Amino acid sequence: MTAIVIGASSGLGRALAEELARNGHALLLVASDVRDLVALAADLRLRHGVAVEPLALDLSREPDPGARVLEALGEDEASALLMPVGVSREDDAFGLGVGAIGQLLAINLHAPLAIAHALLPRLLVARGAIVGFGSIAAVRGRGRNVVYAAAKRGLETFFESLRHRHAPSELRVQFWKPGFLRSNLTFAMKLPMAPAEPSDLAADVVRRLPKGSFDRYAPAKWALVARVLRALPWSLFRRVKA
Amino acid sequence: MSVSPRGYALADLDLSTFDRSTRSTVRVQRPDRYRLLESLPPDVPRIARGSGVSYVAASFGDGAISQELGAFDRLLGFDAEHGLVTVEAGARIGDVARFVLRHGWSLPVVPGHPRASIGGCIAADVHGKNPARDGTFRDYVEALGVFDPLHGWLQASPHENAERFAACHAGFGIAGTIVHATLRLAPAPAAYTIRRLPVANLREARDVLVAHAGAPLLYGWHDGRARHFGRGVIRFGLESHEAAPRAKAGADLPVQVAPWRACAWTPAGITAMNAWIHHRWCRAGSSQVDVASALFPLNDARAYYGGFGPEGFVEAQWLVPYATYDAFVDGLEALVAKHRPAITLVASKLFDGEPEGLAFDGRGIAFAIQLARPRATTQRAFLDALTALALEQRARPNLIKDASLDAATVRQAISGFEGARARLRAFDPQGLHRSDLTRRLDL
Known part of the structure; x- marks a missing residue:
């Protein structure tokens, strides 16, 4: 039984890979740079004695990422597919060229959908779990993170469709909407709320892997933030700059 | 904070030495992937920073970006038969020591602070609990992976790029950013x-x-x-x-x-x-x-x-x-x-x-x-x-x-100081690797 982590080289993806390895899962790790993957795979094998296979894949260019993941998985059973993959840009504010838009959509939406479609039959056979990651940025559309938020909203809809189609007894569909996470990009940003540690969220995600289907914010306080944002009248919400 | 088009983020952070004698607000990059480690433009002054537990400001200084290697802390290889471990330079000495101890080996030279990074131990050529018997850290380094902003990725050992390999020990980061190292171990006592x-x-x-x-x-x-x-x-x-x-x-x-x-x-x-x-x-x-x-x-x-x-x-x-x-x-x-x-x-x-x-x-x-x-x-x-x-x-x-x-x-x-300085700077003629320590001592 192998757990597959898409976007495993850094941040939440790396934290998930470490937490899954700590819990004894064999892993297939997918990210763009083979150097990061080889290093992480070696570390997890040595520390936790689990089987780890790296797969270098540029999700912004790969025409059929699902086929590549399936090929790398071989005959192994897929126990879980976790897709903490995403990329955003500072200049994602109605000024992007078609190439940049395509890249954002490819990584944030197309690749997760394609990989999910390809792996779905295997996950159903294993009665496994599929785990997606949205964003607090997708709660309401704003003048920033335009394409990113649209892609994440699309991903959220896709996971809702999965939950609608499959009972938890045949496929656990779990969708997490994290707030700010500590990362290479946020480590010194002035954020309205303290960023969560990827390792804390990863521990939570792995602990809840066997626990049915759901859609939740993480940490839970972000559910309140999202509710407030949704409740804001449009005239007021337009003035929100954050 | 700023994010460059090359994807790296820089923050202005207040850094202090462990002894609290030196403090400074400097630009810090915290790369978590290899492409970010190599993403700084080649002419930008920088200095590698491990855990930041030195008593002197060897990993930060005015005008240089501190590249924190904390994410590069992975075990890359372990040869339990011959007693060799390969680790990334941001790995903490205490973590590495405990890992090899579980397999019956020990690091012969460890400094006092368990969070000192492997890269820092090499760059400062630290000593351990009995240098008269065990020498200093350099005596147990078999090979290094180094990133040089002008020459890219280099392997260095006594047999390959030997002069750079030597210069990395007690080189205080001047001879390049040490990214990984292979260390020779000794059998551990009970x-x-x-x-x-x-x-x-x-x-x-x-x-x-x-x-x-x-x-x-x-x-x-x-x-x-x-x-x-x-x-x-x-x-x-x-x-x-x-x-x-x-x-x-x-x-x-x-x-x-x-x-x-x-x-x-x-x-x-x-x-x-x-x-x-x-x-x-x-x-x-x-x-x-x-x-x-x-x-x-x-x-x-x-x-x-x-x-x-x-x-x-x-x-x-x-x-x-x-x-x-x-x-x-x-x-x-x-x-x-x-x-x-x-x-x-x-x-x-x-x-x-x-x-x-x-x-x-x-x-x-x-x-x-x-x-x-x-x-x-x-x-x-x-x-x-x-x-x-x-x-x-x-x-x-x-x-x-x-x-x-x-x-x-x-x-x-230090007799031979000028020669040692010249040998170091031969690998960094533009003075790209700099810190408060290198400035204070005119290295």
């Missing part, structure tokens, strides 16, 4: 039997240290007060085949110990601390200690470091040759009697190596002298007099420990 021998003064300490030069652990603690100067205890550890009762696993010493509101190491505080140590440890005896605890005794020293208060402390560390040892000790006793500095600790270690480049090595006995309130006039006067004494007695300074050193002192103290 435990150490640590014996204590009280000494009345520093001359007696020399005799005891020399007599136990072959012990895997060997170091002394000495009272720094004028009335009792030099009395103390030499601890030497012998390998034991019987496992010791596992000490309660406490957390590693933090990267920064939160200072107490005020300095506790006043004359009264130092007297109380020394009286306790004297009562507790300065008598003959022995104890069985597990290896991990023996390697990192500083994990129990949080209160000691916190007690220096917001002003922090300063450490002067000099390696005194045997030929001038008696004269140095006479002079030191006289200086302490005259200035009555607030010395919180004098530690002694035996060395028996060849001083290469800027490394802290040689033949003789090293004294680490820690002082509270480093900016106080009396303390400064004592440090200045100690420096003059050390230069007069041909002692060698430890550049990675002593924040009070200046370029002129180091030039005078």
